[in-house]
Every structure is written in structure tokens, then in C-alpha cells.
Amino acid sequence: MKQDWTTMSLLEELSCAFGPSGCEDAVADIIRSRIAMYCDEFLPDPMGGVLARICGTGTMEEGAVSPRRLMLSCHMDEVGFMIRSITEEGLLKIASMCGSDTRVLAGRRVLVGNAAFQVRGVFGVKPLHLVKSADRGSALDIDELYVDIGAGSRQAAEEVVHVGDFGTFESDFVSFGQESGYIKGKALDDRLGCAVLCSVMRRVYEMEKRPACDLYFAFTCREELGISGARTAAYRIDPDYAIVLEATAAGDISGTPEYRQVAHLGRGGALSLMDRSTIYDRPFTDWILETAMGENIPCQIKQYVSGGNDAAHIHKSRTGVRCAAVSAPARYIHTASNVVAKKDIESIEQLLMAVINRLYNEKK
Amino acid sequence: MYPDTKELVTSLTSIMSISGQEEQGRETLCSILQPYFDEYIPDPSGTHVFVRRCGKQGAPKLLLDAHFDEIGMMVRDITEEGFLRVVSIGGLDRRILPAAEVLIYGKETLYGVIGAVPPHLQKAEDYKQAPKIEELLIDTGYDRETLRTLVDIGTPVGFYEKTASLLGSRICGRSMDNKACCAAAVLGAAMAKRENMAWDLYVTLSAREEAGMASGCSAAAYRIRPDAAIVTDVTFASAPGVREDESGKMGNGPVLSLSAVTDRRLTERLLQLCRQREISCQTCVDACDTGTNATMLSLVGAGIPTAVVSVPITSMHTYNETVDTVDIEYAAALFAAAAEEEGLRS
Numbered sequence: 108m109k110q111d112w113t114t115m116s117l118l119e120e121l122s123c124a125f126g127p128s129g130c131e132d133a134v135a136d137i138i139r140s141r142i143a144m145y146c147d148e149f150l151p152d153p154m155g156g157v158l159a160r161i162c163g164t165g166t167m168e169e170g171a172v173s174p175r176r177l178m179l180s181c182h183m184d185e186v187g188f189m190i191r192s193i194t195e196e197g198l199l200k201i202a203s204m205c206g207s208d209t210r211v212l213a214g215r216r217v218l219v220g221n222a223a224f225q226v227r228g229v230f231g232v233k234p235l236h237l238v239k240s241a242d243r244g245s246a247l248d249i250d251e252l253y254v255d256i257g258a259g260s261r262q263a264a265e266e267v268v269h270v271g272d273f274g275t276f277e278s279d280f281v282s283f284g285q286e287s288g289y290i291k292g293k294a295l296d297d298r299l300g301c302a303v304l305c306s307v308m309r310r311v312y313e314m315e316k317r318p319a320c321d322l323y324f325a326f327t328c329r330e331e332l333g334i335s336g337a338r339t340a341a342y343r344i345d346p347d348y349a350i351v352l353e354a355t356a357a358g359d360i361s362g363t364p365e366y367r368q369v370a371h372l373g374r375g376g377a378l379s380l381m382d383r384s385t386i387y388d389r390p391f392t393d394w395i396l397e398t399a400m401g402e403n404i405p406c407q408i409k410q411y412v413s414g415g416n417d418a419a420h421i422h423k424s425r426t427g428v429r430c431a432a433v434s435a436p437a438r439y440i441h442t443a444s445n446v447v448a449k450k451d452i453e454s455i456e457q458l459l460m461a462v463i464n465r466l467y468n469e470k471k
Numbered sequence: 472m473y474p475d476t477k478e479l480v481t482s483l484t485s486i487m488s489i490s491g492q493e494e495q496g497r498e499t500l501c502s503i504l505q506p507y508f509d510e511y512i513p514d515p516s517g518t519h520v521f522v523r524r525c526g527k528q529g530a531p532k533l534l535l536d537a538h539f540d541e542i543g544m545m546v547r548d549i550t551e552e553g554f555l556r557v558v559s560i561g562g563l564d565r566r567i568l569p570a571a572e573v574l575i576y577g578k579e580t581l582y583g584v585i586g587a588v589p590p591h592l593q594k595a596e597d598y599k600q601a602p603k604i605e606e607l608l609i610d611t612g613y614d615r616e617t618l619r620t621l622v623d624i625g626t627p628v629g630f631y632e633k634t635a636s637l638l639g640s641r642i643c644g645r646s647m648d649n650k651a652c653c654a655a656a657v658l659g660a661a662m663a664k665r666e667n668m669a670w671d672l673y674v675t676l677s678a679r680e681e682a683g684m685a686s687g688c689s690a691a692a693y694r695i696r697p698d699a700a701i702v703t704d705v706t707f708a709s710a711p712g713v714r715e716d717e718s719g720k721m722g723n724g725p726v727l728s729l730s731a732v733t734d735r736r737l738t739e740r741l742l743q744l745c746r747q748r749e750i751s752c753q754t755c756v757d758a759c760d761t762g763t764n765a766t767m768l769s770l771v772g773a774g775i776p777t778a779v780v781s782v783p784i785t786s787m788h789t790y791n792e793t794v795d796t797v798d799i800e801y802a803a804a805l806f807a808a809a810a811e812e813e814g815l816r817s
Contacts, residue, residue: 194711196709198710198711206590208569208587208590208593208598209598210566210569210587210598210601211569211570211587213566213567213789214564214566214567214571214786214789214790214791215567215791216632216635216643216791226637226638227635227636227637227643228637229637229643229786229791229793230791231710231711231785231786231793232564232566232567232786232789233710233711233712233713234707234713234785234786234787234788235562235564235566235787235788236562236707236762236787236788237707237712237713237717243564243565243566243601244565244600244601244603245566245599245600245601246566246598246599246600246601247566251711251712253711255637255710255785255786255793256637256638257637257638257639257641257643257793257795258638258639259638259639259641259721259722263638263639267638278572281572281582283581283582283583283611283612284582284611284612284613285612285613285614285617288612289612291572291582291584356589356590356591357589358589358591358592359552360552360554360586360608360610361550361551361552361554361608362550362606362608363588363589363592367591367592369589369591411591413591414591438584438586438589438610439570439584439586439587439589439610440589441590442569442570442587443570443572444570444571444572444584446584446610446612
């Protein structure tokens with residue numbers, strides 16, 4: 108029986124799920140339950156990732172060129188923090204795992220706990236009225252920040268949370284903007300990739316024919332820390348080709364000079380040629396671009412050398428893997444308010460389907 | 472019949488009342504408060520006046536003032552790319568604005584996100600600076616042309632966060648400053664037993680406090696001419712970076728202000744009432760200024776003896792101000808006791 112989720116409803120469920128780096132189990136459970144009936148087997152992953160396989164036919168038409176194993180990869184984790192200590196007053200001091208900009212924490216609502224249980228808290232802020240006027244323009248330092256869960260004492264706090272517990276933003280999933288064409292949520296980087304890959308799996312599994320090659324779907328851990336679960340996933344899968352699905356900081360807002368913009372919302376997935384950790388396989392990337400153009404699927408080239416993703420580890424796995432990356436342009440990543448265009452999510456899903464369809468009978 | 476404290480706060484915070492816009496929520500406000508009052512008097516200043524009468528001829532008037540307005544922003548421009556630029560209304564804390572979520576009260580209520588500069592365009596030293604209000608961009612997901620049909624220059628913009636629960640009796644969200652105290656005033660009026668009441672109780676949910684003018688409160692007071700007044704507003708709760716002797720402890724009851732500008736006799740009577748009725752309370756020294764409507768209010772007409780009773784909150788002027796509903800209930804109990812106390816000023 109077909110499950111009744113859509114890419115968008117699954118994305119909402121995944122966006123709201125609790126999954127800071129190192130604590131991805133809740134997200135993994137959702138994904139496993141949604142795709143179990145759409146894959147031939149799960150591969151074990153001691154790192155906590157979800158690795159699934161759809162078997163190919165293994166038979167190719169004469170002269171056909173196809174990968175042996177194509178890995179499609181996305182990451183399940185989101186930026187977050189860890190509880191470092193609990194004060195006498197029951198406030199939580201934290202170690203950030205949020206990247207470099209801690210300005211997006213002050214005042215925010217968060218969830219703290221573990222994969223099974225979380226409580227709400229707030230990043231408290233010393234009132235502006237009591238801050239010297241010279242300091243009112245200074246961002247709050249991570250050491251000044253604390254999370255208030257309303258405990259009132261250390262003892263009351265320790266009944267519900269512990270040192271070493273995880274935390275991340277609490278943020279509604281909101282449809283907004285022109286024709287409700289945009290969504291805002293936390294962790295769209297990269298739950299968006301997760302939702303799209305789940306959908307692609309279902310579509311591939313329900314098709315009448317199978318691609319010649321094996322398809323591996325990897326939902327990885329700890330990408331945001333740079334200590335990638337994709338490294339070990341790629342080792343196990345041993346692909347010859349890989350496509351990484353990501354979200355990339357778009358920078359298409361007023362006041363940003365054109366030469367510093369990365370990608371534009373609404374113009375489709377952004378294909379990377381190079382970022383700070385990978386030079387992508389050009390023939391493979393060109394082939395994907397050509398596929399998009401052939402099918403009139405919106406697609407763009409990422410125009411700024413910035414960031415990095417799981418490809419950093421995948422392309423160096425074993426004897427090397429030909430890698431491409433498709434990213435959804437996203438505004439305000441690594442905050443509680445990631446913004447992406449719904450159109451781009453559709454375009455990326457379409458593009459992946461077109462790529463997989465071309466694998467059946469590609470000749471060179 | 473009392474309202475539930477958290478429900479009352481939640482419904483009051485859901486009414487947009489950015490300074491200058493206090494009258495917009497009149498219908499909703501009146502429908503929520505109607506069961507607890509005898510009369511509603513609209514005031515040209517934007518202040519909402521609710522009266523609960525004691526039923527005795529020639530009874531003195533007690534004014535209980537809680538400012539109803541909240542901090543926010545106002546649209547000043549729409550950029551070529553369709554982002555909004557804003558000015559602040561009241562003391563907006565720019566340290567908490569990157570990626571904050573807002574509602575834009577245009578022809579329709581639109582959702583928006585305050586933009587943050589992407590990391591690849593930032594230098595290490597940028598991370599130490601909070602953006603200036605004039606640099607902020609609000610992302611609405613609309614193009615300029617469509618946006619211009621929905622949003623005029625001058626449109627109010629407020630925070631998005633609704634009221635939510637923390638552990639125990641604590642709640643967080645936007646505009647606890649000062650809806651927590653509005654709730655305390657309403658709850659106090661509802662709790663006062665009419666047969667025991669010695670005063671006609673005038674609750675003013677006043678306009679334009681955050682804009683620094685106290686104009687809504689003093690105009691309404693001039694019309695009412697009360698015999699005594701209590702101002703209820705939020706104060707700082709003890710928290711990291713906040714001195715203990717300039718704050719109140721959350722959960723320990725309302726904070727009574729000891730100040731040169733408030734009426735000491737009235738304040739002493741209120742403290743005495745707390746002791747008599749076993750209402751938890753605390754005091755705090757605000758020597759020259761209480762930072763509330765009290766100063767202006769005490770100068771209205773020929774002068775009004777005024778006391779200040781505050782509810783402690785943390786993270787003031789953020790979108791997650793945090794309050795303990797127990798403190799709201801203690802404050803309400805004190806207001807009810809005051810309305811029943813004939814000798815409040817003797």
C-alpha cells in the first residue's frame with residue numbers, strides 16, 4: 108500500500124524533528140519508517156546513518172555506459188548545541204555546534220534533551236535597559252548565553268535534562284510569500300535533501316523498470332561538524348558515482364553585490380563546480396546539467412566558491428568517487444529560520460528522476 | 472468567575488498593540504474582558520478603560536494602570552528586490568534580530584523573516600556586531616510590485632512568537648511586557664468580591680508607554696480623576712548579568728517599588744495588605760525613576776498618589792520574555808485586596 112506522505116508533508120515532519128549533530132536517531136527513525144517499503148535492503152551503519160539499497164538489473168544494453176553503484180547522499184543532522192553545565196539557578200550553559208554566527212541564538216526558543224525526550228527552553232538575554240549604551244550594538248558572546256527551561260533550581264533542572272544533552276531550535280514550519288511559494292523552518296539544511304531522497308526512492312521503487320545499476324540512498328550523520336558520517340557510508344557502499352543533495356547559502360538579498368551572490372531562490376537546484384573542499388567531477392556534472400536542459404528542468408550553477416558538504420569525504424573514499432552536488436538555494440541557513448522556495452524542491456526532485464531515468468539506456 | 476491565567480495572557484498577547492496601534496484590538500479585547508467588568512469607556516488617547524463598580528454611592532476611585540502597548544517596528548521602505556526596511560518603535564534589542572520572525576500587519580497579515588547576512592559574506596569581526604536597525608531587511612517572499620499593494624509605508628511590524636509553556640508555571644513569548652500585567656489587573660478586578668469592594672475600580676490598559684510618552688495613561692487619568700492609583704508594569708527578574716538588588720526573584724510575588732516618585736504611604740499599605748492576606752511579595756529600590764507610567768500619572772491634575780507593583784520577567788524586550796504565572800496571580804490577589812480595602816490611603 109502506498110504511504111500517503113508527500114515530499115512537502117514529509118519535509119514538515121522532518122524539519123520539526125529533533126536531530127542536532129550526534130543525536131540523529133529521531134530523524135533516522137522517521138526516515139526508516141517512511142522508506143522501508145521502498146527499498147530492497149538496509150545496510151548496517153555503525154555511525155547511525157540510514158543506508159538503503161534499490162537493486163539494479165545488472166544487465167546493460169550493449170555499449171551502454173552506466174555507473175555500477177550510484178550513491179545519492181544527504182545529511183540528517185542539523186546545527187545545535189550541547190549542555191555544558193547547569194547553574195545553581197537551574198540555567199543551562201552550552202557549547203555551540205552552530206557554526207560561527209552565535210548572534211542567531213539570543214532570544215530564541217529551543218528544545219533540549221535527547222532523541223526520545225525534549226523540553227522547551229529560551230536563550231535568555233540580559234535586558235537592553237541594563238546594558239551600557241556603548242555595548243548595545245555588540246553581539247552576545249556564547250559565554251553570556253544561557254538556556255532557561257523554567258526550572259528555577261539545579262535540582263529541578265536535573266530532573267529533566269543532563270550535562271551532555273543536546274539542543275536545537277524550536278521553529279514552526281511556515282508556508283508564506285507569493286502564492287505561498289516559500290517555506291520557513293529549522294534544519295531545512297538538509298532535511299530538504301532527506302525528504303527529496305525519500306520521494307525519489309518511492310518513485311523509483313514504484314516504476315515498472317529498474318535501472319541497470321544499484322542505487323544507494325545514504326542519510327548521513329554529523330555533516331555539520333565536518334566529521335562526516337558520509338565518509339564511512341561511502342566506504343561501505345563503495346560507489347563509483349555520487350550525487351550529494353544539500354542546501355546552500357543563497358545570498359540573493361538586497362544589498363549583496365551580484366558578484367558575491369551564490370544562487371537564486373526559484374531558479375532550481377544549484378550545481379557545484381567547486382567549493383572549499385571539493386572540485387567536482389566535471390563530465391558528470393556537465394552530464395547532469397545537460398539532462399536538466401534536455402528536460403527543461405530549472406537548474407543553476409553555484410556562482411561562488413563557498414561552503415562544503417559531504418562530497419568532501421565521499422570523493423576521496425577508497426580509490427575515489429566521481430562526485431556532483433545539487434543544492435537547494437536557501438536563505439538564513441544555520442539559523443532557526445531557513446527559507447527555501449517550494450519550486451526549487453520540485454525542480455531538484457524532477458532533476459534526480461531525470462538523471463535516474465537516463466541511467467536505463469545511456470549510450471556513449 | 473476567574474479567567475485561567477495562562478489562557479488570559481495568551482489571548483492578550485495575541486492582540487497586536489504596537490505603540491500607536493492600541494485601538495485596533497478593541498473588539499477582541501472587549502469580548503475577552505466583558506465578563507469581568509461593568510463598563511468599557513473608549514478614550515481618544517487609545518487607552519482602553521474598563522470599570523468595575525463597587526455599587527456604593529460616592530465611592531472613591533482606584534485607578535489600576537497597565538500599559539497595553541508593545542514594542543515593534545514600522546515599515547519605512549520597500550527595496551527593489553522586495554525586502555522591507557523598518558524603523559523601531561520603542562526600545563528594540565537589535566542583538567536578537569538576525570533571523571527573527573515577524574508579522575507584518577498590512578492589508579493582510581504577512582509572515583516575514585528578518586534577514587541575516589550569509590556566512591560567506593561575513594568576516595570574523597562581523598560576528599561580534601549586532602546589525603543596525605536601518606540595515607535590517609525583512610524577507611516576505613513577495614516581489615516588490617505585489618508587496619506594494621499589500622504593505623504601505625508606516626505599516627506596523629511585530630514579533631511572531633506566541634505564548635508557550637516552560638517547566639512548572641512559567642511561560643514565554645512576545646509582549647509579556649506588558650500583557651502579563653494587563654492580565655494581573657484583569658484577574659485582580661475579577662477576583663475582587665463586589666460586596667467587599669470599597670472602591671470603584673478603573674482598569675486602564677493604556678497606550679503609548681513604550682514610545683516613551685506615557686500619554687495614554689495620563690490622558691485617561693485626567694478624565695477619570697482617581698483618588699489613588701497603582702501602576703503595574705514588568706520589572707527585571709534576577710538572571711545572569713542582572714544585579715540581585717535591582718531585580719525581583721521569579722516566583723516570589725510582585726515587586727513593590729520603593730521610590731522618591733511614588734507614594735510611600737500607599738506603598739506601605741499595600742505591603743501591609745500582602746502581610747495580612749499572606750500574599751507573597753518583594754520590594755525593590757527605584758530611587759529616582761521607576762521606569763513606568765507612575766511618574767507622569769502622579770502629576771496628572773492636582774496630583775494622584777501612585778504606587779508601582781511589578782511582575783518580574785527575564786529577557787525583557789525580546790520575543791521570548793519569560794514570566795511565572797504565579798507572580799501574576801499574587802499581583803492580582805493584591806489588586807483585589809486593594810479594591811476591597813477602605814483604608815487604602817489612611
